[in-house]
Amino acid sequence: MRCAPVYALLFAAITVLAWGQNSASPSSTMTKPKALTPEAVHRSAIVIDTHADTPQRFLDENFDLGDPLKGGNWNLDTAREGNLGAEFFSIWVDPSRFKGQYAHRTLELIDAVKQQVAKHSDQMELVTSPDGIERAHRDHKIAALMGIEGGHSIEDSLGLLRQYYALGVRYMTLTWANSNGWADSSGDIDDKSVPHTEQGLNEFGKDVVYEMNRLGMIVDVSHVSDRTFFRTLNISRAPVIASHSSARALDDAPRNMSDNMLRAIATYGGPNSKGGVVMVNFYSAFLSEDYRKALKAMEPEVQKQIDALKASNKAEGKETTQTEIDKLQRAAADRIPRPPFSLLIDHIDHIAKVAGVDHVGLGSDFDGINGQLPQGIDSPADLPKITAALMARGYSAEDCKKILGGNLLRVFREVEEVSKQMQSETRPRITEKQPIVKP
Numbered sequence: 001m002r003c004a005p006v007y008a009l010l011f012a013a014i015t016v017l018a019w020g021q022n023s024a025s026p027s028s029t030m031t032k033p034k035a036l037t038p039e040a041v042h043r044s045a046i047v048i049d050t051h052a053d054t055p056q057r058f059l060d061e062n063f064d065l066g067d068p069l070k071g072g073n074w075n076l077d078t079a080r081e082g083n084l085g086a087e088f089f090s091i092w093v094d095p096s097r098f099k100g101q102y103a104h105r106t107l108e109l110i111d112a113v114k115q116q117v118a119k120h121s122d123q124m125e126l127v128t129s130p131d132g133i134e135r136a137h138r139d140h141k142i143a144a145l146m147g148i149e150g151g152h153s154i155e156d157s158l159g160l161l162r163q164y165y166a167l168g169v170r171y172m173t174l175t176w177a178n179s180n181g182w183a184d185s186s187g188d189i190d191d192k193s194v195p196h197t198e199q200g201l202n203e204f205g206k207d208v209v210y211e212m213n214r215l216g217m218i219v220d221v222s223h224v225s226d227r228t229f230f231r232t233l234n235i236s237r238a239p240v241i242a243s244h245s246s247a248r249a250l251d252d253a254p255r256n257m258s259d260n261m262l263r264a265i266a267t268y269g270g271p272n273s274k275g276g277v278v279m280v281n282f283y284s285a286f287l288s289e290d291y292r293k294a295l296k297a298m299e300p301e302v303q304k305q306i307d308a309l310k311a312s313n314k315a316e317g318k319e320t321t322q323t324e325i326d327k328l329q330r331a332a333a334d335r336i337p338r339p340p341f342s343l344l345i346d347h348i349d350h351i352a353k354v355a356g357v358d359h360v361g362l363g364s365d366f367d368g369i370n371g372q373l374p375q376g377i378d379s380p381a382d383l384p385k386i387t388a389a390l391m392a393r394g395y396s397a398e399d400c401k402k403i404l405g406g407n408l409l410r411v412f413r414e415v416e417e418v419s420k421q422m423q424s425e426t427r428p429r430i431t432e433k434q435p436i437v438k439p
Contacts (some may be wrong), residue, residue: 020435038388041397046085046137046384047403050147050171050361051222051244051280053090053368058295059114060323065116065124069379075368076123078379079142086133086143086403088243089113090368091151092167093166094322095178098353106153110167111148113350119146126366128168130412147220150176151183151208151308158211171218171243174232175225182208182226186254200224200231205308213237216419220410221245222255222281222363229261239276239411244363246286246347247354255285259354266355270418277407278355279363284372287347289341295333296370302332330370341376343390347404354396357399360406362386 009145036044052110054074057063065076075330091109117121117126126134129141146167151174154160161172173360177187182205188194189193197205209232214220221229233240241263243257257265257278266275285292305328312319351360366380374386395403 004282009233011357020241035161036397038400039384041391042384042387042404043083043396043398045387045401045404046133046409047083048086048088048361048408049084049135049364049366050088050241050408051090051149051281051363051368051381052087052366053092053363054171054366055091055109055112056322056366057367058116059108065120066338071371072361073364073373074380075379076120076142078381080123082380084142084380084383085137086127086145088145088147088171091146092149092176092368093177095150095152095404097322097419100154102155106164107167108147110164110371113144113146114168126168128170129416131411133412134410137299145170147171147173147218149173149220149232149243150180150223151180152176152178152180156181156204156206157184158207161217162215163210165215165217170218171220172212173222173224173243174205174228175223177223179225184228185223187224189225189227189254196225199229200228200398201235206235209236213418214422216416217417221279222279226258230264233264233268236268237270237422238415239273241276241361241408241411242278244279244281244361244365246281246283247350249354250288250343250347250350251289251292253292255281256286257351260360262351262355266359271415273414274410275356275359276288277359277361277411278351279408280344280351282344282364282366282373282377283369284336284339284374285369287343287374291336291339291372294336294340298332298335300331307334310414317417326370330372334373335369338373338375341374341385341389343388344374345393346385347389348392352395352399357395357402358410359408360402360403403420 007092008107011017011176018215052074053066069075069076091106093105114126117124123141125141127133127145133143133289146169148164148169151172173184177185179185179188179196182202184196184200189196209219213236219232219236220243221232221240222242242257242407262278265278269275285295304324309324309328313320348360366390376382387404
């Protein structure tokens with residue numbers, strides 16, 4: 001029949017089509033996307049560290065960020081290797097060594113940071129906003145920011161506070177280890193010879209917090225006493241950070257945050273706030289209870305060595321530098337075994353579970369802890385290990401990106417929004433009455 005070849009061809013075409021639909025050929029099979037590796041997650045994140053004390057090295061050691069580490073933790077090579085996107089350089093003034101010269105030393109440190117950024121402008125950019133961090137990241141540069149560590153730097157002057165903001169400072173720790181007259185420190189809260197406030201902040205201290213909120217400067221509660229911590233959260237109209245503190249439940253150091261404090265940081269910050277962030281400190285004595293106790297047992301011996309060094313230098317008409325003191329302290333600390341890397345992850349994990357994964361980040365304290373870091377962490381080059389360890393514990397890629405820097409960016413943006421709102425309001429008379437006092 002003349003139509004037979006047509007039917008045969010039609011049957012063959014249907015057979016081939018059916019075979020193709022049922023075939024497991026690579027071109028027709030839908031495959032699931034591969035899970036991101038820890039390395040890929042880390043490389044895709046904007047990694048932010050909120051605390052490095054490297055500026056001290058700029059002034060006291062003539063250290064340049066293009067140099068080898070020379071016993072320190074932070075330089076450009078290690079930052080690039082660890083995909084560090086932004087660093088808050090700490091502006092810390094030793095209250096004993098620079099008594100009467102707090103502002104002078106503060107300005108020198110700010111200038112030292114700016115000089116380093118200018119010298120390495122092909123690799124770094126000084127920024128003052130979350131948008132600036134993201135812009136530097138797109139330009140493949142490290143964003144350099146500054147945070148003052150210790151409210152004594154403002155010398156009881158709101159004018160100085162405003163000038164520091166104008167120079168680029170974007171957070172201030174209300175105290176260092178020393179109480180300053182308007183805010184109390186955890187470092188000397190039990191010292192009866194040191195004057196302390198009744199409520200954790202006096203009236204001027206409340207004005208400082210208000211003015212920081214109005215300027216858009218992040219309030220940092222690392223180092224403060226517990227009473228100052230809760231008083232600050234009660235009056236701040238913006239979320240706060242702890243720029244370099246770990247979990248007290250795992251290591252009972254007064255500098256660490258209790259679980260109640262962790263929950264409070266996640267909750268407070270204004271009526272529409274999504275809460276603040278606790279940045280985990282890498283200091284071994286804040287991670288390991290055993291390490292902290294061993295270090296404390298050495299304090300009398302180390303203090304004798306420091307006193308002898310100061311006496312010797314004084315006899316020769318020389319000033320004892322922080323670098324010399326650091327060397328003595330580090331020599332003693334090096335005799336204590338470094339705690340395991342897993343403890344650092346334990347602290348991040350604990351804060352994420354208590355406060356929520358939206359309220360934890362990284363505040364290494366590089367170059368401020370005499371090399372007393374847990375095993376496996378020596379510089380920013382080792383930061384990818386944190387991402388890998390978190391993913392091994394079940395943290396998603398999105399959660400890791402929040403911890404690595406996303407949470408800090410969120411808080412930074414909210415602080416800016418609060419600032420815009422406050423600057424549009426009629427400003428209350430300073431020292432008269434705060435606009436918000438929560439119960």
